[in-house]
Each structure stands twice: as structure tokens, then as C-alpha cells.
Amino acid sequence: MAKEIVINAEKDQTRIAIVEKDELVEMYFEGPENERTLGDIFLGRVRRVLPNIQAAFVDIGQKSDAFLHFSDLSDNLPLINEFLSAEHPEVGTTKITASPHKRIRRHRPLHGRRRNGAGQAPKSEDRQKRSGSRPTAEERHRRRSAQRRPAHTANQKSQGDNKQKQAQPPVSLETLLKPGSSILVKIVKEPISNKGSRVSTDISLAGRFVVLVPLGDYVAVSRRIQSYKERRRLRALAKSLLPKGFGLIVRTVADGQNAKALDTDMRLLLEKWRRIEKKLQEKAQPPVLLHEDVSMVSSIIRDLFSEEFEQILIDNPRLHRNVKNYIHAVAPHVAPRVKLHKGPEHIFARAKIDKSVQEAFESRVNLASGGYLIIEHTEAMHVVDVNSGRAGKGLSQEENSLRVNLESARAIAKQLRLRDLGGIIVVDFIDLRDDRNRRKVFDELRREFRKDRAVTKVLPMSDFGLVQITRQRLRPSITTTSTSTGDAVTDNGKPAEVELAVPQDLPKAVVEKKKDPRRFETPDKVVNRMEKWLERFRAARKKGPLSLHVHPFTAAFLTRNVPSQLTKWSLKYRLRIHLVSNDDIDPMKFSFFDRAGNDITFPKRTAKTDGTPRSERKDGGPRAVKPRTPPRKQGRPAGRPQPKKAEN
CATH class of the missing domain: 3.40.1260 (Hypothetical Protein Ychn; Chain: A,)
Incomplete structure (x- = not known):
């Protein structure tokens, strides 16, 4: 598959386009108004802890407090708090337990499980009570054996369990998250509209080939590497390079790389973490930014660029030089693929994606068959309406609807990926009577969404022709708009014009x-x-x-x-x-x-x-036209005396 990255760098904004088979599939932009904050690490302060919504709000110095859900708390949170409270914070001096995940007690609902004073009732007894049947011979034998068991044996077992629990006492979330306490967080979702950033306590630093996890003490390999032999080789290689007090995750692009490439990447990440420790040792008061992740261009090159891409086209000489130096350092054999665009023609016009860039900001998307899509954004979700338009001449209603819906399914998957729409998306397809045709549309959507890197879930089409989609959202969409809640509106939903009373005594x-x-x-x-x-x-x-x-x-x-x-x-x-x-x-x-x-x-x-x-304007208005003088009657000119009649 022919792929390329097109980068348009201007003074105030940088736009990155991902092109596949001469079609624009993804687009990112970065500027002063929307700087990339994904992956930044902060030392924040806990503002509020709300157990009823299973979340806390953390002050990280942004306009709105960051949102920390209890599901985003890492298992090594007690170790991170111990690391922060140390006089000289350093990962190498922090003792890591064998199973830190057992130290956090999470409050989870029982989901209807029956409990009594002695604990949970056995499933066999519940089944017996519900069915009303007599217990089987095996169940009666198990019950008699439990009754004959000596009491001191059960007491010894319970004492052993208590000693094990005392060795690793559980820690409640209320103890770990106290209002006013410091906490180390990382941004996992950028702020959207009036909502603050979403953060997590799972701290990590991403590189080209590996991800460094402080206080992790484990090695993992990306699941996208299918070869068992290669996975085993990379795991053994990562264990030999693993520094004390850290964990390591091997990324997909590390497939086939040698030990030198992984070691160089890991040392760069270690230097970044040492700078974070140095800032913490200076006893900085929260909120403070400890680590700023790379720019949008660097992150795209780091995460997406691979052997599949034929070229990287850049129209800025300085950025072209920096990207080429980076590619030459990590993959010298593909450095010639980084090219500089020259000439008066715009770089998007040369890549033949200028029209696609303009269409990405339009609410209407025309289809080749004559139909069209209407994409609208609301506060709660994105809504897509499918219209047949002038499509389907010479076809039956069911055939025409199926044809337009299948074409729309491919276009919807492309537009959601291009516009980076996330959250809940509801699609109103044209009604189909046959269940097999509905299944075809559903399968087409799932097939197209496999090309998307974002996590997407699709539900089957309902009886009303609606399809519900959820798509992973990490940053604001390129077409995100928000309306003011204080504007007056008319009955049809349009903004109403303001009318002011005019005093009667004015000229x-x-x-x-x-x-x-x-x-x-x-x-x-x-x-x-x-x-x-x-x-x-x-x-x-x-x-x-x-x-x-x-x-x-x-x-x-x-x-x-x-x-x-x-x-x-x-x-x-x-x-x-x-x-x-x-x-x-x-x-x-x-x-x-x-x-x-x-x-x-x-x-x-x-x-x-x-x-x-x-x-x-006085000087630009219509010229004053003098009223035309009515034409004179035919006869003697005015002003000449009329001759007297001759006297007889």
C-alpha cells in the first residue's frame, strides 16, 4: 500500500497529512491555539475526591482541573507516593514489592452476589435453593467432610491467611488520594471544549522502539508482533537491558531490531527520566510541568513512520533538516525518503489532497452515486444522516437503499478517521427491510474500521435504521465547534436577532x-x-x-x-x-x-x-441626481415679447 506523510509548516501552524493510495486518510495540526499536551507529565495537587462518581480532580496548572478516574489509577500508586515523599526521590532507591497490585483495595459493587455473616453462600446451595431439588451424593459427601474437619485445622488456616494479609495490608483509595496531597500524573486525553484533561497515574516515557516504565519491574512485548520466536528474542533482549527499578515495553516497530538500537533508545529515555527526578529533588511546589512530550510532527514520525511509507514530503527547509537527521539516526536506510518540496505550487496541491482538506471542514459530504452525508456535532454526540439524493435510477427501493448504505458505510469510516471524531456517533441509515441487507451494512462498517488505529466499537443496526458507534477520543476533533448556551434562539433553532426599543423623541x-x-x-x-x-x-x-x-x-x-x-x-x-x-x-x-x-x-x-x-458612506453612495426639467412646449422662445397685432 502506497503511503506518504505530507507536512505543511508555516509560521503559526503546522499541518500533517497521512495519505494512502492518493487519498487523505488522517490529518493533524498544531499551533499556538492547540498545542499538543498528550503524554506530558505533571506534579499535580489533588483538589477533590468524589467516591460517588469514582473519580478525583487534580490541579495541574491548566484552565480546568484534570479528571482522574479510579480506573486510571496504576497498581503501583503506593510506590509512586512513596517515591514522591522521599527526601531524595530516585527510582533506584525505592524498594519494589513483588505484587504491588494487591496493595490497593478498590470499591467495586457486588453485582447482586449474596452475602451472609460468614461470607458468600456456595453456588451449589444457591442452585439447590432456587431449583428446590435434593443435593447430589457428591455435595453431601463434601458437606460431611467439612463437618468432620477438626476446628483447630480451620483456625490454623485462618491464622495463616491473616498473617499473609498482614504482610501486605490493603490500602484504600481514600488513603492514597487526599485533598491537598501531591500526585504524579500523565495526560492521556487532551482537554475538549470546557472539559479538562484526563490524566492517569500510569507513568511511562515512550521512545521509538521501547517504552520505559518507572517503578514497573516487568518486561512486555507488543501483541502485534505475531512471531513467537521473535517475541521470545525481544523479551530476552529487553530483560538483559532492563535497568534497576524500571519496566520495559517493546513496541511493534522494534521487530527485527538489534540490541544496539534498543539500548540507544532506552538510554535516551533514561536521560529524560533523570531530568524529571532532578526537578523533583528541587522540591518544586505543585502544580508544575515535569516533562513535555515531543511535538506533533515528532510524535507522528516516531509512532507511524515505518517501511510502508514511501516518502515524507516537507515544505520547510529547517523542519526537513531536523526530520532527516532523526530518521538518519534511527533508520539510516530510509533517510533518502525524506524529501523537500520546492516550487510555487502548494504542497497539498502537489500531493493532490487540497480538495480533500477543504471537504474535511464541510458538514456535507457528497457520494459518487449521487447521495450525500450530513455530519453534525452536538454536546453529547456526533450525528450522521445518510441521504439517497438523486442516486438509484433504474433500481428498486431496497436495492437502491442497500447500494447507498454500503457506499455511505465506507465514506463514514473514512470521515470519522479523517476528522478524528470520537465519543458516541449515531448514524441514521436509509431504512432496509431485509435483515440480510442490514447485516451487510454492519459487516461493511466493521471491515472499514479495521483500518483505523483508534479503538472503535460498532453495534448492529436497529429496527429504526440507526447504528451506534463509539470511537476512542484522545484529542479534540479538527472540526469541533461549541455553541454559546446563552444565545437566544427562535422556534426553528436558529439564533434570534436582538431587537432594541427605539425612543420616540429621537430625530x-x-x-x-x-x-x-x-x-x-x-x-x-x-x-x-x-x-x-x-x-x-x-x-x-x-x-x-x-x-x-x-x-x-x-x-x-x-x-x-x-x-x-x-x-x-x-x-x-x-x-x-x-x-x-x-x-x-x-x-x-x-x-x-x-x-x-x-x-x-x-x-x-x-x-x-x-x-x-x-x-x-458619504463618498461611496449613489450620486444625487437632479430632477429633470420638463420639456418646454413648442413655440416662441421664452423671454421674447409677443408681437402686437397690426391695427387696421
């Missing part, structure tokens, strides 16, 4: 100005006017960076989402747009300036403007 000109609907339109309509201007600008084949001057309130509205509206415009129209806030501009108006500082919002104007429409 007529002022009243007409206040009644101008443009002055009280919603921010969404202002954004729509900006986008229409950009469409006309690109339709005229104009290029170059632009500066958008708006009121600070409008600027906040444009940058409130992740990604922001400016980011979407930059990706859609391939323009660099710089936002400038100006208090003197009306909140409902805007101005675009070119590189030279000329106002190009309206044609044939170079002076600065505040975005006032041409029809409202």
Missing part, C-alpha cells in the same frame, strides 16, 4: 440608523459576511497574507473554538490571516488589509475604513 435620521438590521445582527452573520468576502477574494485568484481588523468582542468570538474560525479559513482557502483587535471598530463591522497595509475590504478604496458598507 428621524437617528431612528432610521438604529433600525438598521445590520447594527444588531448576530455574530454568526458577521462571520458569514467575512467568509463570503474571502470566497470572493479567492475567486479573483488573489493571494498573500491578510490582516483582519475587528472589535475585541468579535475577535474573542472568532477564537473561542478549537480549532478557531481563523484556522478553518486558513485551511479552507489556503490563506494566512492575522487577527488584529481594535476598540474603535464597530462590533458588527470588519476590515481586511493586505501586506502593504492597504484596506482592500471594498473595491477601489485605499484609505482605512471601519467596514461600513458602500451604500452608507
